[in-house]
Amino acid sequence: MAGITTHVLDTDRGHPAAGVRIDFSVLENGQWRLVKRVVTNADGRTDGPILPADKAAVGQYQLEFHVEPYFQARSGTNEADIFIDNPVVRFAIFDAKQHYHVPMLCTPSSFTTYRGS
Amino acid sequence: MDPLLPHSPLTRRRLIGTGLGTVAASSAASVSAEALAQGSPAPSEAPAKPSTLTTAPVSQTGLSPRLTLHAIDNFHGTPGAGMVCDLAMHDGATYRPIKTITTAPTGRTTEPLLVDEAFKPGRYELVMHVQEYFAKFGVALPSPNFLSLVPIRFRIRDGSQRYHLPVLFTPWGYSYYRGS
Numbered sequence: 001m002a003g004i005t006t007h008v009l010d011t012d013r014g015h016p017a018a019g020v021r022i023d024f025s026v027l028e029n030g031q032w033r034l035v036k037r038v039v040t041n042a043d044g045r046t047d048g049p050i051l052p053a054d055k056a057a058v059g060q061y062q063l064e065f066h067v068e069p070y071f072q073a074r075s076g077t078n079e080a081d082i083f084i085d086n087p088v089v090r091f092a093i094f095d096a097k098q099h100y101h102v103p104m105l106c107t108p109s110s111f112t113t114y115r116g117s
Numbered sequence: 118m119d120p121l122l123p124h125s126p127l128t129r130r131r132l133i134g135t136g137l138g139t140v141a142a143s144s145a146a147s148v149s150a151e152a153l154a155q156g157s158p159a160p161s162e163a164p165a166k167p168s169t170l171t172t173a174p175v176s177q178t179g180l181s182p183r184l185t186l187h188a189i190d191n192f193h194g195t196p197g198a199g200m201v202c203d204l205a206m207h208d209g210a211t212y213r214p215i216k217t218i219t220t221a222p223t224g225r226t227t228e229p230l231l232v233d234e235a236f237k238p239g240r241y242e243l244v245m246h247v248q249e250y251f252a253k254f255g256v257a258l259p260s261p262n263f264l265s266l267v268p269i270r271f272r273i274r275d276g277s278q279r280y281h282l283p284v285l286f287t288p289w290g291y292s293y294y295r296g297s
Contacts, residue, residue, distance in 0.1 A: 060261070080274055083295040085240075088268050094259040107294075114290025115263055 004051035004093070004100045006063060007116070008044045012107035013074075016044025020070045024050050027060035056096040063089045063102060071108050083109040091115075166254060167195035168222050175225070177281060177297070183232040184273065184280045187296070188224045188245070192256070192287040196224030200250050204230055207240035230282075238276045243269040243284075251288050258288055269293050 004024075008017040020040045025032040038046045050063070068085035071077045084106065093100055101116040167190055177185065188197030200220040205212035215235075218226050231237070248265035251258055264286075271293070273280055281296035 060265075082274075083271055083280075084293075085270075085272050087270055090266065090268060091263050092259075092261040092265065094261055094263065100263075110292070110294035112290070112292040114287075 001049075002053040002056040002097055002099050003049045004056070004061065004102065005049050006046065006101070007103040008040050008065060008067075009103065009105045010044075010070075010074075010107070011105045011110075011112075016040070016042065017067070017070055017106065018042045018044060019073075020044075021066040022046070022050070023062075023064040023066070025062040025064070027062070032062055056093060058093055058096055060090060060092050063104070065089075065104050065106070067106050077108060081108045084111045087111045087113075089113045167193040168198055170195055172223060175223075177279065180279055181232065182236055182277055182279050183229040184236060184241075184282065185229050186220070186226055186243070187281070187283045188220045189283060189285045190224070190250075190287075191285045192251070193254070196220075196222065197250065197284070197286065198222045198224055199253065200224075201246040203244040203246075205242045205244070206237075207242070212242045236273075236276060238273050240270070240272050243271075243282070245269060245284065245286070247286055247288070247291070256288060263289055264291070267291055271295075 006022065008020045008022075009015075010017040018040055022038050022040065024035045024038065026035055027033075035051075038050065041047055051061070065087050067087065068082060071082050071085075072079060087104070087106070089102060089104065091100065091102060099117075102113060103116045105112040186202070188200045188202075190197040197220055201217065202220065203217045204215045206215055207213070215231075218230070221227050229236075230243075245267045246265075247267045248258065248262040251262070267286070269282070269284055271280075271282065279297075282293060283296040284291060284293040286292075
């Protein structure tokens with residue numbers, strides 16, 4: 001299956017990050033155009049793909065993860081420790097036939113992303 | 118399917134078209150032992166191969182409030198030397214450019230990214246030119262690469278603290294955190 005999917009994990013607590021808003025955008029004529037806003041489910045994933053296979057096209061894409069409200073709502077988090085509040089991942093679909101799974105691992109002070117599978 | 122197969126590898130000829138041909142053609146010796154020992158500024162011509170790791174970690178304990186960077190190339194297992202980075206600060210509406218720097222052979226910068234009057238609480242973005250970095254070293258990448266201009270966003274909340282920003286990167290992923 002082609003397209004884009006993501007998975008948000010709270011590696012501070014060792015569980016999926018549920019209820020994180022993600023803004024998905026595409027680069028068009030040098031500007032980021034918001035395509036949709038989605039929210040992670042209890043498994044830290046989105047109910048449908050971020051970008052379905054039939055919409056996959058070569059180009060530059062962006063995922064903005066609004067993790068600050070998630071960390072604020074979590075019990076036991078000191079707001080002063082939130083170093084990374086709205087991380088953004090920009091990546092290319094360079095071959096529209098391939099699938100792009102882009103996980104995001106976060107804590108209040110660290111961030112990791114990679115091409116997953 | 119191998120994602121690299123449908124794409125022509127980066128060749129010297131292609132690099133010449135981007136003005137990097139002479140860089141790719143220069144020898145690894147362009148980062149001299151002297152430069153490594155002195156931690157001197159990044160050479161104007163970046164190395165054709167990442168430099169050998171010859172230095173021990175640096176402790177910044179006790180230094181004044183500041184923002185410092187350490188770029189680490191987890192693909193080659195070396196410091197991320199010669200990485201071009203654009204630093205910007207959010208002004209409430211957009212990220213306003215502050216400066217562009219290039220990392221030294223140590224993967225750090227010769228001066229702090231921000232220190233003294235320039236070091237202020239706020240939301241920051243450091244855009245790292247990752248595709249250009251790996252292309253310079255002749256790493257075969259898809260075109261466009263999965264990662265090209267990588268935005269590192271973070272927030273300085275307390276101007277009385279010191280902030281160290283390590284960034285670990287490969288052509289396929291990256292990690293950053295508040296270091297020390």
